[in-house]
Amino acid sequence: MHAPRPPFPFADHDASRPVIWTVSVSRLTGLLGDVIPEFDRRARIEQINLGFEEAVALINQRLRGEHCDVVIAGGSNAAWLRSRLDVPLVPIQANGFDLMEALARARRIAPRIGLVTHAGDVPTLASFQDSFGLQIEHRRFVTREDARDCIADLRANGIEVIVGTGMAIDHAEAAGLQGVLLYSADSVRQAFEHALELTHTLARSGSRPARTRRRDTQRGDGHALLGNSPAMDVVRQHIALYAPHESTVLVSGETGTGKELVARQLHASSGRGGRFVALNCGAITESLLEAELFGYSDGAFTGARRGGRIGLVEAADGGTLFLDEIGELPLPLQTRLLRVLEEREVLRVGATEPTPVDLRVVAATLQSLQQRVQAGQFRRDLYYRLAALHISLPPLRARRDDIALLVQHFFRQLRGIDAPLDRRALATLEAADWPGNVRELRNLVDRLRIHWQPGEAPIDHARLLALAPELGGGQSVGLPLEGEAGKPSHEQLQQLLASHRNDREGMALALGISRTTLWRWLRAAGLG
The missing domain is CATH 1.10.8.60 (Helicase, Ruva Protein; domain 3)
Incomplete structure (x- = not known):
């Protein structure tokens, strides 16, 4: 196992490489240390060996003077950090092969196995039990106290070995049980690949890191809505009123009136810590637009990159997704966008399990969406969802x-x-x-x-x-x-x-x- 690394172990501090911080405790720290050398040349990586409140406090303190593109964490740590950091987070997620391998190792230790995971279901568990005749007790936790209670319950029921996240393994060993870490080196590698893809996606969409964005907002000239006319006063009043709320906003107006500026102002005044991610729905073909917006899983189609790819919906997690020319969004993708808005989760192309997302959507149109609804070219339910709040921009004349x-x-x-x-x-x-x-x-x-x-x-x-x-x-x-x-x-x-x-x-x-x-x-x- 590699020892935890000191902060920024690179002499050149190459600013062209993305900066990734990993957050972990217990066994996951060692696994990360094994994999990090494979990505040293593609990113500047630092391990932070803390969890939960301590990790949040340290990262937020350091972000005041340092830059980070993406944070990587696993299990309950990732869930805790996601809504508390002003930087995108990529979770380390175990796949079916990880589960199969961990259960095989656990079976060699004892016949009765306890599986302890953070929240959500493990979709392949039932098939593993049926195929291999394993006796598996599955428990889910949210807080550290939940994890401790799960281990105590399994121990009382005669379970001798625990498969689970790092926190679950720590509690299991403290209770005198043997533990097998659920994650594998491959799942950690996939998290790094997704983190790197996220930085590239944000660069393609024209988004900036949160630290730079705040500086631009404070400067006030790059994204300012200029004008002293009564019509512009009304627009600014609506922005101030709507910005703190989570409801979607539809911005309408002729071409060149500043719809993206309004969206950026809504984001800058919202208090959301994530990024502003923009996409022009009319500039990409339907086949490419689906993958660009929703991402895709490993092997989703011929030519899909190994490990899959994160989409702009996930890239905007914790922030704002701006969809320009929303009227050009094809009908099949309108259905998928509606699910994102209603369920707050996104299903990548080729995936079977959705990924939860926390984002605010601002859409813009220069067309009459009501007319497109009447013509059957735009979903009525999506229109009502997008137009929960509406800002109309006046033409210059x-x-x-x-x-x-x-x-x-x-x-x-x-x-x-x-x-x-x-x-x-x-x-x-x-x-x-x-x-x-x-x-x-x-x-x-x-x-x-x-x-x-x-x-x-x-x-x-x-x-x-x-x-x-x-x-x-x-x-x-x-x-x-x-x-x-x-x-x-x-x-x-x-x-x-x-x-x-x-x-x-x-x-x-x-x-x-x-x-x-x-x-x-x-x-x-x-x-x-």
Whole structure:
């Protein structure tokens, strides 16, 4: 067995590697020590040989000045830590092979075996008893006192050997019984693989570690909802009212109005310690979306990675899952999402046992979900579940008084200067329709700040129209807005493709919409 390791035993402190802390007591500590060297090059790993209250106190104290991506723990320790840490947790979970191997070892010690596990059922136990003719008494515990009582009860019933978690084994040996640890090196390896996959999943989704996220929130400019208009005051009031509650929130609004910003504000003000995980439901094909959202188990399909993969639902455990363009979620996956919301558990693709999750879901839509419900394209029960609380974002043309403030903010953010526009140019911006809303405005400011150089005269009306001809009656002004009268017509889209010479990125920029939205429009028009 390897001895417990000192904190961060790496000389280089390579910041590119994820940081994993393992939390364990008793026999599991030694098993972790055996496996950790296999992952030294892929992660910076530290063992914390404490449990329960002591582990929580130490980890929370260290997180004030140190960084950790994922915590790994087993059994009751994992259940205790899950809701008490501001960092994702991956549990060490015994599989059927672990159980079979542990029972075989126990059978060589004594014929009557006690199995002591934390909460939940062991689904393969009945088949093992029938197949091997074993006499097994199964007990489940939640607290340390429960575990001690389970061992005492089994001992009084003539049980001589205990198979169980580390805590159960400790109590068994204290009571004079022999113990066999339920976990194996393979189950520990799978936990490390899942922890590493979790860090990669969070990186793909654009989420940040909790420590960095709090710093961004305190800074206040990256995810701020700017605007002094009455409409924005109402939005901020709703965010403050809804944030502390666990109910799902549906955020609606046209493209570019800031739906993800609202979701991030809800998360930042919620007090939830986990991460903000975002997914655009319209940007991934159905076959990939299922695995990305719900994860998959080992051998779920051809090409599935060994040990399976954690999904974004599990990645958001303890935090907030933001589902953008929820109206694009395929019907079969709507049923699975409803189960997550109702049961607070997720079933990976190919798995037989669900995993409990504690998360808050915020969904966003630029479509009318009521219309999709009536058309049979969206589940009515899921719609009602998602719309428990509702925030509607106003379009930019409904809060024109905020445009000057936003222009000034974007110039300072992108260039570090005050907005170099004269009064007439600013009035032109305030009078525009902005079909792409705040996103379109920011993209335009990005274009202006590249063209304007220090020492030049302020941008006047004529130069503004030269740099942004769409403001003077170009194709991007006056198009039907997505989510209102409808999308641009087939002919308009053809004209835009021709004028932009099939440059779809430039076309999306001119329209002030995302490339995903443009792709969906073109596909629906048969131009994709």
